Amino acid sequence: MPLITANTKGVFVIAVTPFRDDGAIDHASVDSMVDFYFDKGADGLTILGIMGEAPKLTQSEAIEVTRRTLARAGGRPVVVGVSAPGLAAIGELTKAVMDLGAAGVMVAPPSSLRTDDQIAGYYRTVVETIGTEVPLVLQDYPLTTGVQIAPKTLGAIFEAHPSIVMLKHEDWPGLQKISDLRDAEARGRRRVSILCGNGGLFLVEELRRGADGAMTGFAYPEMMVGVCRLSAEGAHDAAQDLFDAYLPLMRYEQQPGAGLAVRKYVLARRGAIASVAQRRPAVPLNAAAIAEVEFLIARQQRKLEALG
Incomplete structure (x- = not known):
């Protein structure tokens, strides 16, 4: 299995x-x-993130989902x-998934961090x-963690820890942060890959600022693939x-609380998964919301x- 790099x-x-509807993991789905995402042109997958309901899984379930995903990813x-x-827990799960063949792991800062020194110290201990x-x-x-990391602090962390090869950029507004990071690289700081989240809402601008692609979960991944390709071609x-x-559908999917239900509804509608079920606690879509999604689709x- 290839490893991610800078x-x-x-x-x-x-x-x-x-x-499944009973709350058990649906292994067939x-x-x-996995087939659906790669058939739509994805270069890779990121699993067990916030929208993957990772906090609702046991450690053994997280390992099993990883094993099944890696086996199917080919x-x-x-x-x-x-x-x-x-x-x-971070160390235990990392060892398990890397032994299974993961390409790398992702860690968000805990919400208790407040100062630059605390943030830098946290990632030092994670790497250790x-x-x-x-x-x-x-x-x-920061919209979820509450932790604000300035470009200067990110740069210091990157320089201190070469094994941090990628930034999942989800600051909002955050376009200037991408520019600042790339400007620092132009002045000699080592390069890191920047993949962007936030449902893809700012993907066009992020790519023009120097991002390398997307790491997010919109239910039409072919859009992100197409935008990245066209941007790379200068189109x-x-x-x-x-x-x-x-x-319009991306905007609708970004609603706090309801976004995952929208995404799962569309993925089920497209045949990627069998059920819209989320693990409790969850916010399901009601009939009015479903009608709105269908209208947008x-x-x-x-x-x-019309685009042809």
Whole structure:
């Protein structure tokens, strides 16, 4: 299984975790979901993230989902989220998934961190815990974690720990942060891969600022694949047109609390997973919300047909 590096590019889809209606993991849907994402052009997957309902899984379930995903991925890279309140759990899960063949692991900072020294110290202990041979993704998602990491602090962390090869950039607004990080690299700081989240809402601008791709979970991954390809070709108007066709549904999917239900509904509708079920506590879609999603999907299809 290939490892991620500081030069990794493309679309790593944040995968949902499929459940049956009774709350058990749906192993058959793990297979169909992996097939779906790669059939739509994904370069890799990221599992057990926030939208993968990782906190609702036991450690043994997390390992089993990883094993099943890696087996189905057929040698393509899979990053595993291993964030946890304690370093012991991070270390244990990291060893298990890397032994299974993961391409790297992702860790978000705990919400208790407040100062630059605390943030830098935390990632120093993470690297010490998991080992310098493990490729690490630093997840910068202040809207969820509450931890603000300035570009200067990120740069210091990157310089101190070469095994941190990727930033999952989810600051909002955060476009200037991408520019600042790339400017620092132009002045001599080592390069890191930057893949962006936030449901892809700012993907066009992020790519033009220097991002290497997307690491997020919109239910139409082919949009992100197409936008990344067109942007790399310099076809920025075409990339924007493609992005615009999907934007209303992307916006709808970004609702706090309801977003995962929307994503799972669309993925089930597209045949990627068998059930829309989430593990409790969960916020299901009601009939009015489903009607709104169907309306947006229909409009999206008409826009795509107009694009040809």
